[in-house]
Amino acid sequence: MKATVRLQREPFDAAMVAADLTHGRSDVGALVTFTGVCRGDEDGAPIVALTLEHYPGMAESEIERHVAEAIERWPLLGVTVIHRYGRILPGENIVLVATASSHREAAFSAAEFLMDYLKTRAPFWKRVEKAGGKSWIEARTIDDAAAERWSAPPRGREAAE
Amino acid sequence: MTVKLRYFAWVRERIGKPEETIEIPPDIATVSQLMAWLASRGEEYAYAFKDAKVIRAAIDQRHVRADAAIEGAGEIAFFPPMTGG
Numbered sequence: 001m002k003a004t005v006r007l008q009r010e011p012f013d014a015a016m017v018a019a020d021l022t023h024g025r026s027d028v029g030a031l032v033t034f035t036g037v038c039r040g041d042e043d044g045a046p047i048v049a050l051t052l053e054h055y056p057g058m059a060e061s062e063i064e065r066h067v068a069e070a071i072e073r074w075p076l077l078g079v080t081v082i083h084r085y086g087r088i089l090p091g092e093n094i095v096l097v098a099t100a101s102s103h104r105e106a107a108f109s110a111a112e113f114l115m116d117y118l119k120t121r122a123p124f125w126k127r128v129e130k131a132g133g134k135s136w137i138e139a140r141t142i143d144d145a146a147a148e149r150w151s152a153p154p155r156g157r158e159a160a161e
Numbered sequence: 162m163t164v165k166l167r168y169f170a171w172v173r174e175r176i177g178k179p180e181e182t183i184e185i186p187p188d189i190a191t192v193s194q195l196m197a198w199l200a201s202r203g204e205e206y207a208y209a210f211k212d213a214k215v216i217r218a219a220i221d222q223r224h225v226r227a228d229a230a231i232e233g234a235g236e237i238a239f240f241p242p243m244t245g246g
Contacts, residue, residue: 055219055238055240058223125169136244138242139244
């Protein structure tokens with residue numbers, strides 16, 4: 001089981017990172033990759049850039065804890081999470097979650113679980129730069145609701161007990 | 162009790178510094194009491210902690226609720242709801 005968590009300022013190549021999870025092995029039957037990309041507009045107005053502030057140390061440990069939880073909940077063969085910080089331009093990658101498993105259900109679910117938690121629990125804050133100035137992006141309650149659904153025990157397991 | 166405080170995003174901007182080490186009076190027991198005490202330290206703190214309900218906290222880099230005890234904490238951080246991902 002290969003788990004990698006990386007926080008970095010530099011852009012990354014999502015395809016190369018994902019390919020690493022299947023390289024030289026034949027037991028992976030499903031590889032899910034999610035890439036979050038910096039949009040060129042916010043609330044209908046064009047943006048110049050996003051700047052991501054993070055809490056060094058805590059950001060790594062929060063992501064690592066959730067990766068460990070994903071590994072416990074789903075039969076994964078590999079997980080990679082990369083999150084950038086600093087100034088990011090429209091069209092550039094912000095975050096990558098890649099999960100490998102024998103079958104697709106575990107890979108899809110684990111990737112969604114990790115993204116939902118990154119959005120609401122990983123200590124990162126986005127500031128948007130527009131022509132008129134800079135402002136902090138507000139947290140969305142829809143993201144909290146998405147993360148909340150994972151705190152209930154999986155139905156199948158509950159029924160089996 | 163001497164504690165290192167760290168501030169992020171708009172909490173940091175309103176207070177005007179990313180971190181400081183301060184002496185906390187012994188009658189301050191919880192995170193929410195600490196926020197109320199900090200808010201009384203000056204205009205910039207009052208502004209930062211005006212909406213204390215929305216501010217999140219971490220003790221020694223783990224998320225905690227407002228009613229968490231601060232005893233034994235080495236580092237306490239205050240920040241807005243997170244917007245990563």
